[in-house]
Amino acid sequence: MDYLERNTASENDVATSWLYALFAANLYRFCPQIDTVSYPDIYHRLVASRYRASDDQLSEVLPVKQEVLAGLTSYIHEIKNRPGIVATFHTGSYRQLSRVMYMQGANVAVVMSSEILAEQGEYLFAQHAKMEDVGALQLIDADAGNCLIKMLVALRDGYHIVVYMDGNHGAAPTKDESDNEEVPFFNCNLLVRKGLAVLSHKRNIPIYPILSSLDDENETLYHSYPTISPDSEEPLEHYTSRVFRTLYGHLQEVISPKPEMWEGWLYVHTMPGRREWSNKRRRYQSYWPCRVGTRYYMMISPRYTCQEIGKLSFLCMRKWKRLTRQMKN
Template identity: 85%
Template sequence: MIMDFLERSTTSENDVATSWLYALFAANLYRFCPQIDTVNYPDIYRRLVTSRYRASDDQLSEVLPVKQEVLVGLTSYIEQIKGRPGIVATFHTGSYRLLNRVMCMQGLQVAVVMSSEIIAEQGDYLFAQHAKMENAGALQLIDADASNCLIKLLGALRNGYHVLVYMDGNHGSIPAKDGADSEEVPFFNCNLLVRKGLAVLSHKRNIPIYPILSSLDDQENTLYKSYPTISPNSEEPLEYYISRVFRTLYTHLQEVISSKPEMWEGWLYVHTMPGKRERSNKTRRYQSYWPCRVGTRYYMMISPRYTCQEIGKLSFLCMRKWKRLTRQMKS
């Protein structure tokens, strides 16, 4: 909500590259994908904002805005996994907010893991929308921030629910200080530290993981990409399985957003996810500066360290002019 407010209050159509959210987006994209020319950043960012609003509009639509042929393809996959409840692993890509609705329409019982903040904002509406659906599977919401989240998740699985989890969410149990509950996974040009609890649970309780990601086709229509089941094997060492799970899932994410980076909302908050960065020499080589403003205050964000320093209006205007000049020279 705060980020949405800042976005609305500080950015105009002609000033998109000076908002706080744009600075976060640019720093994150530059950190992970320095090969993308910065001249393309404003257009990618505009498409990302459009994608976010589209995801919200799709969620509010009374008629499911998904083509029948897409549903047919997903139905085939769902029929394969219907008899064995498991963890449906997805990311905040495309029209991700529709996935639980699509799954319920296919007859699955679905438990969605989401933050307490989102449950407070959207929970009543989701249940009201679900109540209007005919012959739909049951819907349950699980608070990712609650101390009994794991118990609720296991209970849902025992009761025949498929549990929908956003793997790139930045909510959940507080990570251990020593990093013992985290797994390092490569993601584009950097590494992320992701919580490995779900992979551990999958291995110990023999729970399958079903990856499904949302994206858009060339005609800007919603589509869903389903991937082979990740099945635990009792003979596979736990640490190998954890590595396989997250490398596989984040490879799927990379495949979806490599050609369409605007599909992933994570560019706005991936800095809040723990990560191991490159050595200092390499970090300096990729360092860059992004002017941004919030209301009448002006800042310089330093990428990829995510530090922010307040500057004067004249310095801000000079830096913004320099950024525009360098983009023009590149183009």
């Protein structure tokens, strides 16, 4: 928090301070090997990446190099005639993917939270309506009770289903963990719903992983990975594990060199790991000073709880953080 807290916080800084605290705690939890000195720079690049993704969505012309676009469209043509689940994550210019797909004539159904649907749905339909000779577009509410039925109907009607695997809506793990899969992710584990893998296995639906990133010249890049195909002879448990280990392995591969590519650092704490659910083990806890306006807090990681503290305690804790960082360096 040192970098952001040098000046007096205004009302506009409140959300930023809290988001940075979540970002820092999440990054430290999963990737403790990254030097905390680099956190402010990574965070600002993450914010810039989010704005870029939004600008790309609004652009009338796809801001992608022709050679990159050619590679992605070639992949789309390969999978066009076999509708399946296009598994992607909130990395890079992820918002353009569905647009590129329907511009190549593929029918696309995008699964998104009700909040994002209300915010962007009207614009996305208007953008699609301006184009000629393109595939159809559907938007499916991930939070609706009939989400799965709508996905099945869309697949039956020849649509590809674009799913953000790391979405923090419509995919909250259940308390009894009966329909969750534990996935290794960097230095921790995640619990994710395994419904999509079960659907793929039972209905023989292929999964097409596509992730967005940036190349060394800061240009949009897309990674198209081999199709994950279900096998009726492979036990469901094995297939489920294979699907999510493969997908989150792709995510880890993309963001390892560029952590700022993934928006999930802002909300990955909503996808708890098994160790946080168990009282049998006591995990190492770290404490982060956090200021929101004129009030001071201590964030406790990995539980992501906050306790209000006095200004003097806040200053002492921040000074201690600086000291330990200097000793580490």
